[in-house]
Each structure stands twice: as C-alpha cells, then as structure tokens.
Amino acid sequence: xxxxxxxxxxxxxxxxxxxxxxxxxxxxxxxxxxxxxxxxxxxxxxxxxxxxxxxxxxxxxxxxxxxxxxxxxxxxxxxxxxxxxxxxxxxxxxxxxxxxxxxxxxxxxxxxxxxxxxxxxxxxxxxxxxxxxxxxxxxxxxxxxxxxxxxxxxxxxxxxxxxxxxxxxxxxxxxxxxxxxxxxxxxxxxxxxxxxxxxxxxxxxxxxxxxxxxxxxxxxxxxxxxxxxxxxxxxxxxxxxxxxxxxxxxxxxxxxxxxxxxxxxxxxxxxxxxxxxxxxxxxxxxxxxxxxxxxxxxxxxx
Amino acid sequence: xxxxxxxxxxxxxxxxxxxxxxxxxxxxxxxxxxxxxxxxxxxxxxxxxxxxxxxxxxxxxxxxxxxxxxxxxxxxxxxxxxxxxxxxxxxxxxxxxxxxxxxxxxxxxxxxxxxxxxxxxxxxxxxxxxxxxxxxxxxxxxxxxxxxxxxxxxxxxxxxxxxxxxxxxxxxxxxxxxxxxxxxxxxxxxxxxxxxxxxxxxxxxxxxxxxxxxxxxxxxxxxxxxxxxxxxxxxxxxxxxxxxxxxxxxxxxxxxxxxxxxxxxxxxxxxxxxxxxxxxxxxxxxxxxxxxxxxxxxxxxx
Numbered sequence: 382x383x384x385x386x387x388x389x390x391x392x393x394x395x396x397x398x399x400x401x402x403x404x405x406x407x408x409x410x411x412x413x414x415x416x417x418x419x420x421x422x423x424x425x426x427x428x429x430x431x432x433x434x435x436x437x438x439x440x441x442x443x444x445x446x447x448x449x450x451x452x453x454x455x456x457x458x459x460x461x462x463x464x465x466x467x468x469x470x471x472x473x474x475x476x477x478x479x480x481x482x483x484x485x486x487x488x489x490x491x492x493x494x495x496x497x498x499x500x501x502x503x504x505x506x507x508x509x510x511x512x513x514x515x516x517x518x519x520x521x522x523x524x525x526x527x528x529x530x531x532x533x534x535x536x537x538x539x540x541x542x543x544x545x546x547x548x549x550x551x552x553x554x555x556x557x558x559x560x561x562x563x564x565x566x567x568x569x570x571x572x573x574x575x576x577x578x579x580x581x582x583x584x585x586x587x588x589x590x591x592x593x594x595x596x597x598x599x600x601x602x603x604x605x606x607x608x609x610x611x612x613x614x615x616x617x618x619x620x621x622x623x624x625x626x627x628x629x630x631x632x633x634x635x636x637x638x639x640x641x642x643x644x645x646x647x648x649x650x651x652x653x654x655x656x657x658x659x660x661x662x663x664x665x666x667x668x669x670x671x672x673x674x675x676x677x678x679x680x681x682x683x
Numbered sequence: 684x685x686x687x688x689x690x691x692x693x694x695x696x697x698x699x700x701x702x703x704x705x706x707x708x709x710x711x712x713x714x715x716x717x718x719x720x721x722x723x724x725x726x727x728x729x730x731x732x733x734x735x736x737x738x739x740x741x742x743x744x745x746x747x748x749x750x751x752x753x754x755x756x757x758x759x760x761x762x763x764x765x766x767x768x769x770x771x772x773x774x775x776x777x778x779x780x781x782x783x784x785x786x787x788x789x790x791x792x793x794x795x796x797x798x799x800x801x802x803x804x805x806x807x808x809x810x811x812x813x814x815x816x817x818x819x820x821x822x823x824x825x826x827x828x829x830x831x832x833x834x835x836x837x838x839x840x841x842x843x844x845x846x847x848x849x850x851x852x853x854x855x856x857x858x859x860x861x862x863x864x865x866x867x868x869x870x871x872x873x874x875x876x877x878x879x880x881x882x883x884x885x886x887x888x889x890x891x892x893x894x895x896x897x898x899x900x901x902x903x904x905x906x907x908x909x910x911x912x913x914x915x916x917x918x919x920x921x922x923x924x925x926x927x928x929x930x931x932x933x934x935x936x937x938x939x940x941x942x943x944x945x946x947x948x949x950x951x952x953x954x955x956x957x958x959x960x961x962x963x964x965x966x967x968x969x970x971x972x973x974x975x976x977x978x979x980x981x982x983x984x985x
C-alpha cells in the first residue's frame with residue numbers, strides 16, 4: 382500500500398479504535414467517579430494508537446475482510462488499555478517520575494499517586510475482561526483464550542513488566558547494545574508482537590501465519606523504539622509533545638548514544654525490511670497492508 | 684462436615700495450594716531475578732490461603748470428586764495471585780503505607796517501591812495466564828474464558844479496585860454502615876465470591892449452582908471481613924501477626940466502631956447462616972463441605 386493511502390488507512394483505523402476506547406468502560410458499572418475519571422483521562426489522551434491499528438491491520442491482512450477487523454476490535458481495545466496502564470505506572474515518582482506525557486500532566490500529577498496506581502491496576506485488569514468479550518463477537522472461545530494467555534505472557538513477567546524491571550534495575554549501568562536491545566524487546570516489542578498475533582487469532586490464522594506476524598511485530602517494535610530514540614535527538618518539539626533532547630538530559634542510554642545517528646537509522650531500515658520479509662511468504666491475503674504500515678512506522682516524525 | 688474434620692480438610696487443601704503456588708512462575712521463563720524474587724517473597728509468604736481453599740472446595744462441592752479439585756487448581760492459584768498483588772499495592776506508601784504484613788516487612792520495604800509496583804503488576808497479569816491454562820487441564824475453553832471474564836470483573840473497576848478506591852477516597856469520611864459495607868463488599872467479598880464461582884465453573888456447575896455459590900461467597904466474604912475487624916479488637920497479637928488495636932490507632936472506621944462488638948458478632952453469625960442457606964437447595968453434591976467452611980471462617984481466631 383502506498384504512503385498516501387496508508388496515512389488515511391491509519392487515520393480510519395485510529396478513529397475506529399478511539400470510538401471503541403470511549404465505550405470500553407461500561408456506563409452502567411458502578412465505579413467510583415474519581416477512579417473512572419482517572420482511567421479515562423489517560424485512556425482517552427490520544428496518542429498514535431499504533432497497537433490497536435496493528436491488531437486491526439493484522440486481522441485484515443489474514444482474512445482480507447472488514448468482518449475480521451470488527452472481530453479483532455476487543456483485542457485492539459485490550460492492548461491499548463495495557464499500554465495505557467504501563468504508561469501511568471511508568472510515570473509514577475517511584476519509577477520514571479515524569480510530570481508530563483503527550484504535553485499534558487501525568488495521571489498522578491492530576492489525580493494523586495493512589496488513584497494513578499489504582500487506575501493502572503484497573504485498566505490492566507479490564508483489558509482481560511474486554512479481550513474475553515471477543516468470544517461474543519464471533520471469535521471462537523479457544524482463540525479468545527489463546528489471546529488472553531498471550532496477552533498475559535507478553536505483558537507480564539517474561540515480557541513488558543520484566544522489561545520495565547530490567548530498565549529500572551539497569552538505569553545507569555547499561556553499556557552494551559545487547560542489553561539495550563533486550564530492554565526494548567520486552568518493554569516495547571513484546572506488546573507489538575502480541576498485537577499482530579492477536580489480530581491473527583481473530584482471523585483464525587494458522588500457526589505459520591501467527592509466527593510470521595509475531596516476527597514482523599518484533600522487528601517493527603524494535604524499529605519503532607529506535608526511531609523514538611532518533612526523534613528525541615532530531616525531532617520537532619511541537620510534534621513530539623515533549624522537549625527535544627530529553628533522553629540525553631536524563632542520562633538515558635539510547636541507540637544514538639551507543640552507535641550514533643547514522644547507524645541507528647540504518648538499523649531502523651534493516652529491521653523494517655526484515656519485518657516485511659517475515660510476512661512475505663506467510664500466505665496472507667493482504668500483506669501489502671502490513672508492508673505499508675512497517676514503512677509508515679519507519680518514516681514517522683513524531 | 685464437623686469442625687475437627689474441617690481443620691484437617693483446610694490444612695490439606697492449603698498444602699495443595701502452597702505447592703501449586705511454588706510452581707506458578709515457570710522456572711524456564713527469563714524473568715529479571717530481582718523481580719522474580721520480589722514476586723515470590725509475597726506470593727510464598729504463607730497466609731490463610733482462604734481463597735484457593737474456597738475455589739477447590741467449591742469445585743468439590745459441585746462435582747463431589749477429587750478430579751474436579753485438580754481441574755480447579757489453576758483458578759485457585761490465579762485468585763491468590765490477584766489477592767497477593769492487591770496486598771503489595773495496598774501497602775505502598777501512596778496507599779496504606781504499611782511497613783509490616785504478616786509479621787514481615789512489606790514488599791516495598793524489602794525491594795523498593797518500583798520493584799513492588801512491578802511485582803504487583805506482574806502477579807496480576809500472570810493470574811490471567813494461569814487461569815487460561817485451566818483449558819489444558821480438562822476445563823472447557825468456554826468455562827475457562829468465563830472465569831477470566833469474571834476474574835477481571837470481580838477484581839477490576841466495579842470490584843476490588845473500585846472498593847480500594849472508595850476506601851482511599853472515603854478514609855476519614857465514612858459515617859454509615861452502608862458505606863462501610865459497600866467498601867467491604869468490593870474490597871473483600873468480590874474476590875471471595877469469584878473464588879466460589881470459579882470452582883463451580885471448573886466443575887461445570889449450572890447457573891443456579893453458580894448463583895448460589897456466588898451468594899454464599901458474598902456472605903462469607905462479608906462475615907470474614909467483620910470477623911477481621913472483631914479480631915483486631917479482641918485477638919491474640921502472636922496469632923494475628925500484627926499489634927492488637929491497630930485499626931483504632933489508625934483511625935479506621937470498623938464494624939465494632941460503628942455498631943459495637945456484640946452486634947458485630949451477631950452479624951457474623953447471621954451472614955454465616957445466610958451463606959449456608961444460599962447453597963442448601965442448589966443441588967450440590969457436597970454442601971456439607973461449604974457449610975463446614977463457613978463455620979470455620981466464623982470461628983477463626985486469626
């Protein structure tokens with residue numbers, strides 16, 4: 382898919398995700414209003430919605446139909462909830478201690494630490510509720526259960542939570558590219574690999590396609606994270622929603638810091654091509670969609 | 684079941700739960716060692732294991748077989764993981780700020796706040812992984828998925844997380860029994876009601892039995908919490924693992940504070956009888972087990 386088309390494709394899918402996210406907390410559930418507000422503050426704060434878009438695109442790439450996209454929607458919402466909870470908890474004073482996120486005060490700055498912890502806990506928990514509801518939308522129970530299991534694994538101890546712990550434990554001490562890549566793989570790539578596989582499950586993909594989607598996600602996720610590091614050095618502050626060069630000021634070890642900007646850019650390109658290669662012979666109905674998305678992620682400026 | 688027998692029954696089931704909890708984090712998963720240690724520190728800290736025991740007893744009460752107990756084991760482990768995460772997060776400085784739990788330093792006192800937050804996040808996430816594995820032990824996928832969905836609901840925004848938020852938001856301001864009961868229902872009863880229903884699902888209980896089990900759990904959970912309030916006033920410090928009268932010193936609003944000790948005791952008895960009544964005509968194979976357990980919970984001294 383061409384870049385001009387992929388832009389409008391991403392916009393269309395993002396809008397679908399935004400609408401689903403607004404409805405994700407049942408209106409008739411009795412939830413303390415301050416807690417509901419805190420959860421929605423972060424869940425509806427915009428952002429790229431990359432993970433939900435990838436869930437939907439993966440389903441479409443396998444089945445080639447809009448019906449598969451709708452079946453995958455609960456997984457798209459679930460992964461964005463998990464991503465949002467991780468941002469809320471990562472921003473806490475005991476963790477990265479950030480005051481701003483996407484140009485707005487972080488959750489705990491607005492609602493206090495206790496509500497921020499609970500809003501994160503609630504979003505993480507609710508993600509599994511939402512994922513399980515896919516069975517009511519035509520996804521076989523065994524597939525929905527597989528997605529629950531994979532979400533828990535990719536987001537849990539051996540995945541995102543472990544990556545964040547490595548990051549906290551490593552902080553000043555990271556000296557090798559291998560260590561940095563390991564952190565990025567778990568902090569970022571795991572949830573993106575999950576997104577692709579979840580979309581595949583919604584479209585009842587076979588194991589070969591699921592593995593290809595997972596590998597694509599791993600590489601796109603890593604490219605995404607390196608691109609993030611690059612944009613922190615070269616990007617436009619207004620587009621990024623945060624001051625340029627903040628990684629360097631915070632003493633963060635990044636790809637540009639370890640291997641320079643040019644080599645970082647080459648890596649993004651190589652990973653993007655590897656991602657595209659991974660899905661080339663997986664028998665997908667619409668591999669072009671994911672090819673376009675991989676290039677879209679690589680070329681983004683915020 | 685008689686009280687002497689129920690004591691050894693509880694001990695037997697608790698030991699089964701302890702063994703399963705020790706194996707709950709796959710040894711071959713790559714998890715940062717400090718994070719794994721933090722999670723195990725709290726998960727293997729003993730405690731009554733009431734929720735896992737209730738999961739197993741519920742399965743046995745429905746099916747009358749040991750096979751059903753084994754099928755229910757993943758749900759027993761999952762609920763204890765959720766309970767453990769909630770204790771770790773509740774003890775954090777931004778929440779209840781407790782230094783001791785069951786006579787030992789709280790998780791964040793040993794591992795620091797960041798690791799404690801992540802250990803809690805990881806345990807909550809992993810609970811869903813473990814619950815989903817029940818499908819590999821002979822529980823139908825649709826039942827395992829129902830348990831995932833119920834765990835997320837009872838532990839989430841409209842359940843335990845909401846109850847904790849109400850507790851934090853209310854703190855000094857609780858004046859009525861209704862408010863206090865509402866907090867206890869969500870902070871404590873919801874996860875106990877879930878435990879009973881999860882055991883029921885493992886034994887493929889019908890809706891009538893599931894509802895009866897849930898109502899039993901609601902009432903036992905509330906009785907359990909009132910008993911906790913009573914023991915804080917009258918209990919033996921060595922058995923409780925915490926100083927007597929700590930609720931009063933912390934200015935906590937409790938049942939004895941609001942309605943006195945005698946009336947609190949009458950409520951525990953009434954709720955216990957209501958619990959037993961709820962399951963009397965639900966067609967269970969072993970209602971006597973749950974009857975014995977309800978009385979066991981009421982008579983406990985720690």
